[in-house]
Amino acid sequence: GAVVSQHPSRVICKSGTSVKIECRSLDFQATTMFWYRQFPKQSLMLMATSNEGSKATYEQGVEKDKFLINHASLTLSTLTVTSAHPEDSSFYICSAGQVTYEQYFGPGTRLTVT
Amino acid sequence: AQSVSQHNHHVILSEAASLELGCNYSYGGTVNLFWYVQYPGQHLQLLLKYFSGDPLVKGIKGFEAEFIKSKFSFNLRKPSVQWSDTAEYFCAVNVKGGGADGLTFGKGTHLIIQP
Numbered sequence: 001g002a003v004v005s006q007h008p009s010r011v012i013c014k015s016g017t018s019v020k021i022e023c024r025s026l027d028f029q030a031t032t033m034f035w036y037r038q039f040p041k042q043s044l045m046l047m048a049t050s051n052e053g054s055k056a057t058y059e060q061g062v063e064k065d066k067f068l069i070n071h072a073s074l075t076l077s078t079l080t081v082t083s084a085h086p087e088d089s090s091f092y093i094c095s096a097g098q099v100t101y102e103q104y105f106g107p108g109t110r111l112t113v114t
Numbered sequence: 115a116q117s118v119s120q121h122n123h124h125v126i127l128s129e130a131a132s133l134e135l136g137c138n139y140s141y142g143g144t145v146n147l148f149w150y151v152q153y154p155g156q157h158l159q160l161l162l163k164y165f166s167g168d169p170l171v172k173g174i175k176g177f178e179a180e181f182i183k184s185k186f187s188f189n190l191r192k193p194s195v196q197w198s199d200t201a202e203y204f205c206a207v208n209v210k211g212g213g214a215d216g217l218t219f220g221k222g223t224h225l226i227i228q229p
Contacts, residue, residue, distance in 0.1 A: 034216045043204065044158075046216035059216075093158070095217075103217065105150075105158040 003027055004096050006106035013084055014114055021079045021109045023094030029074035030096035034103060035067075038091040050077045084113045116141035120205050120220035127195055128228050135190040135223050137179075137205030145207045147188040148217065149179055152202040161203075164188065175199070200227045 003026040013019050023033055031052050036044040048069050049057045056069035066088075068080040077096075081088055089112050095103040121136040139145060149161040162173025169181040179190045188205060202224050206217040 036216075043219040043221045044217075046218065049216050095158075102160070102163065104160075107157040 002104040004094065004104050004106040006092075006094055006109050008109060009107060010110045010112075012112045012114060015085055016083055018080055018082045019084055019111060021081075021092055021094075021111075023077045023079070023096070023106055025075045025096040025104075028096070030077075031074060032097045033071060033077040034095045034097070035069060035077075035079050036093045036095070038093060038108070040091075044093060047079075081111065084111070086113045089113045116145065116207055116209060116218050118205055118207055118218055118220035120203075120223050122223045123221065124224045124226070126226045126228060129197055130194050133190070133192040133195045133199075133225070135203055135205075135225070137188045137190065137220060138186050139188065139205075139207045139218075140186060141207065141209065143209060145209055147179075147181060148206040148208075149173065149177070149188070149190050150204045150206060150219075152204065152222075154201070158204070161190070195225075195227050197227045197229050199225060201225060 005024045007022045011019055033050040035047045037047050038044045046059050047062045050069045050071040052071045052074050058064045066082055071077040091108050091110050093108040095105045097103050118139045147164040150158045151161050152158050161177050162171050164171050164181045172178045177192050179188055181188050202222050204222045205220040208215040208217050
């Protein structure tokens with residue numbers, strides 16, 4: 001149980017375009033999902049907390065207009081990177097919480113902006 | 115805000131050696147503590163967690179960790195490592211309180227086990 005999927009696993013896009021990443025909890029309902037960013041050989045940095053039916057809460061320094069988060073249902077959250085630039089290239093990982101303090105992680109999405 | 119430091123960025127051990135990875139956190143209140151493992155090409159998996167109670171917690175694959183409140187530490191241990199333990203290990207915390215809270219991660223420790 002407690003499986004989280006992400007789609008796509010890899011995406012390459014051109015500078016200036018937008019990319020949508022999906023995060024799904026497959027076998028449980030998650031009122032809260034989290035989005036993290038992982039730079040090469042570095043740790044995960046929390047970007048935002050996504051709550052079903054309400055606006056996401058962004059961490060300091062994360063541009064909410066650039067990283068649009070939608071949590072439309074208890075099993076799906078999406079992250080849209082708008083007007084992507086090469087510096088947005090990274091590994092984006094989502095997690096879903098079933099019990100308040102425990103999170104299950106997705107496999108991640110490798111975004112490359114050319 | 116809380117922060118997490120992992121002292122060892124790269125650790126190389128031989129099989130059957132004992133392992134201890136350090137993790138310290140800074141936060142003035144009560145936290146939940148986690149260790150996650152990321153095997154090559156795979157997603158993060160929970161090794162063990164501490165919420166409350168016995169400060170010595172046992173996780174999967176023979177790992178354990180001890181929460182020492184006075185030292186703000188949550189070190190990960192394994193008495194005898196295996197080649198398959200080669201992976202990236204992350205210590206993480208979140209804050210007890212109302213509502214869910216995202217995790218703050220340490221920078222990770224890259225563990226290599228030599229056969």
